[in-house]
Amino acid sequence: MTEVATSAMSDPLLVIIDPVARRTDGESVRIAKDVLSAGAATKVCxxxxxxxxxxxxxxxxSRRPVVIGDDRTLVRTVSQLHRQRELAGSVLSVVPVGPSLGLAAALGVPTSAVPAARAVLEGVERRLDLLVDDSDGVVLGALRIPAVPPGEGGAASARGPWLRTCQSLVRTLAAARPVRVASVSAPGPARLRIEVDGTTLVDLDQPVEAVSVAPDGSGAAEIEVRPLSVGAEATPLRAEGRTVTVSGADFRYRSDAGVSGPVxxxxxxxxxxxxxxxxxxP
Structure with missing residues (x-):
């Protein structure tokens, strides 16, 4: 993370207010807008x-963008500026308002309207690392690959009717008498090849329970792989690198405020x- 001096108070602002923020917490939106308007020339959208x-x-x-919204709004803004190839030259501000604020908090943004708006006006620009994938998607925080539900990967199309049939059977049995039935969508291990800077960290013969990848703030990513444990808990495998490739059976991954895949x-x-x-x- 690099800190850059910025004369924030003199910058004209474009304040973009996400509709979800307006619906979920109009009072916080109003407070943030009042604080920003009192401290800088603002145009509200x-x-x-x-x-x-x-x-x-x-x-x-020439206006500096300020978004009022939750984590999805922040990710949408960074993604849009990245696609426009304007991210490197932009200084972004966010006032977190809405149902999901964990990412903003993890990045160091206050989650209350007044201190967040004051940070827009009086704070300091910090340069942050970013994960960019081969489909031009971005990850601001961490990405995680959870365990794969049974039958997923190669059988996804068949799994839907099979799951509905099982669920129907469970409802029928439950109506007849109380029973305990294990969930058919309980997570199971995944078989993935994970390469870091071209070197294989885990191959397909080693089932894994979870994978996490996150920028470490120094131009590299921290990778942690939890192998499938049998008996005693398996020791996580850790590595650092600038490029991470995951391949194998169809998998989904969670990043920032959403789930992507299967890929x-x-x-x-x-x-x-x-x-x-x-x-x-600071």
Whole structure:
């Protein structure tokens, strides 16, 4: 993480307020807007959907973008600026409002309206690393590959009817008498090949329970793999590198505020100091 001095108070702002934030916590939105308007020249935009949101970002001109919304809004903003190839030259600010604020908090953004708005006006720009995948997707925080439900990977299309049939049978039995039936979607191990900077860390013959990848702030990613444990808990495998490739059976992964996949292979690369975020002074 690199800290950059910024004369925030003099910057004109484009304040984009996500519709979910307006619906879920209008009072926090109003407070944040009042604080920002009192401290800088602001233009407020109220997009009704993703297309209007993207259009507002494209037409921001010299104004510094400030988004009021939750983690999904933050990820959408970074993704949009990345696709426009304008992320490196932008300094982004966020006032977290909405149902999901864990990512913003982990990045160091206050989750209350007043301190977050003050950080927009009086904070310091910090350059943060980013994970970019081979489909041009971005990860701001960490990504995790959970265990794969039984039957997934090669049998996904058949699994849906089979699961519905089992669920119907369970409901029928439950109506007849109380029974305890194990969930048919309980997670199981995954067989994945995980390569770090071209070197295989785990191959397909070693089932794994979970994988996590996160930027470490120094231009590399920290990778942790938890092998399937039989009896005593298995020791996690850890590595650092700039490129991580995961391949094997179809897998899904959770990153930031959403779930992606299934995919057969995906490569993530670390881009050091790829984006700037306004945060409070240390």
């Amino acid at each position: 109220l997009p009704d959907g993703p297309e209007e949101f993207a259009r507002a970002l494209r037409r921001r001109g 057969r292979t995906r490569t993530w690369r670390v881009r050091q100091d790829a984006w700037g975020l306004m945060l409070p002074h």
